[in-house]
Amino acid sequence: MNGSGPCATVYAATAPAAVATPPLQGEQRHDLIVVGGGYTGLSTALHAAERGCKVLLLEAEQPGFGAAGRNGGQVNPGLKHEPDEIEAHYGAERGARIVALAGAGPQFLFDLVHRLQLDCEARQSGTLRAAYRHASLPSLDAQVAQWARRGVALERLDARGAAHQTGTDRYVGATFDRRGGSVNPLAYARELARAACAAGATLAGNSRALSITPVGAEWRVRTAAGAARAPQVVLATDGYSDALWPGLRRSIIPVYSSIAASAPLPPALRARLLPGGAVVYESGHVPTYYRVDASGRLLIGGRGVQRPLRTHADVRHLTDYAARWWPELRGIAWPQAWNGQFALTPDFYPRVHAPAPGIWVALGYSGRGVALATRLGAALAESVSGAGRDALPWPVTAIPRIPLHRFWPVGVALGVALGRVRDRFGR
């Protein structure tokens, strides 16, 4: 999927070269083993190494292989739920902590990029949440009011303001949040990997963790070519979770999201479509997201086929959608398209588990992990370095079992189809 051809990411050609991550060989001993080289794992490894921890990260493929190297690159503040809802769900004190952490997630990421000079096209140029149904407008107003009560000023745009920003009259209103922005996601993952190595972490690619077994007070993690022992292990496998830890794969719904990348836009359209460099996600039944990258390509994404992408026909709904709202796109090529998986939880809240002493799990960002997984990885690094559960904003819960798990992919596909029908009939 990440090679050349119609199912390759545009990022493979635009990200800096990856640092060498040779496979694990022989027997090793570390303070911490991290499984998974996405943002959760890389951020944990980086921050733990910076705290003096001897870290080994095991990645089944290469760092950034999973959602971290394929996503939309939107660095969005907050969670899917609004602050009041989050506080009602978690209680006032913990809820306020989660709201603050999720709201400041982008700033944490942009500060990290600045501190470590990560070469990843980072731009804090804002997030637009755009509504195409009048029924969505009250939720935009609530978003603005609730963040205002917490001292964060979001702008509420009317239809004209939204059209001015996006270059289409598709929207009836929008909010603009200056905390957000964008990165080249694979570049960001590779640069985090480089920084983690520079901080002293060992990163092993092509090293799928095959088993975790207790040995005295430690854990032994085995790969095809080697094994490592450590008192603590962080599992950071999100939508790519396998059978490594009992029940983990069945505790989340791995959802595919697809992206199509246009050829560089003609100057007139580029000047009109997101001139300020904001990223957009829509508020609607089948949310679409898009941005214009540093080379002037439109990257548009959304839910689609719930399997690996095969041909461009699998993303035609995205390219047709774009051509409908920006008719100048009709003659423009869409040379690349790809998809990837992220872990969805039924209530859209991320989860932290500690299913055995020394084992930590963080996953379930439900499609909003660029900033959040980076931030949670840093919190996990604090936890494993001695702060324990106190460093974690999220409650540490038991690994849940999702009822009727194998039917969820069908449910997701049906939800997409139903959403399209509802959008078509304006319901």
Ligand SMILES: Cc1cc2nc3c(=O)[nH]c(=O)nc-3n(C[C@H](O)[C@H](O)[C@H](O)COP(=O)(O)OP(=O)(O)OC[C@H]3O[C@@H](n4cnc5c(N)ncnc54)[C@H](O)[C@@H]3O)c2cc1C
């Ligand atoms: C198409 C798409 C678009 C998205 N757009 C956005 C966006 O614009 N903004 C946003 O905030 N979020 C977005 N997301 C979600 C975001 O990318 C994820 O939330 C985030 O990458 C999760 O990071 P992670 O490190 O937890 O998991 P991942 O980045 O998925 O990394 C998990 C890694 O674990 C590895 N792994 C699994 N099992 C093992 C094993 N046994 N041994 C070793 N390694 C293993 C996998 O190979 C993988 O590399 C998008 C996701 C997709 C798929």
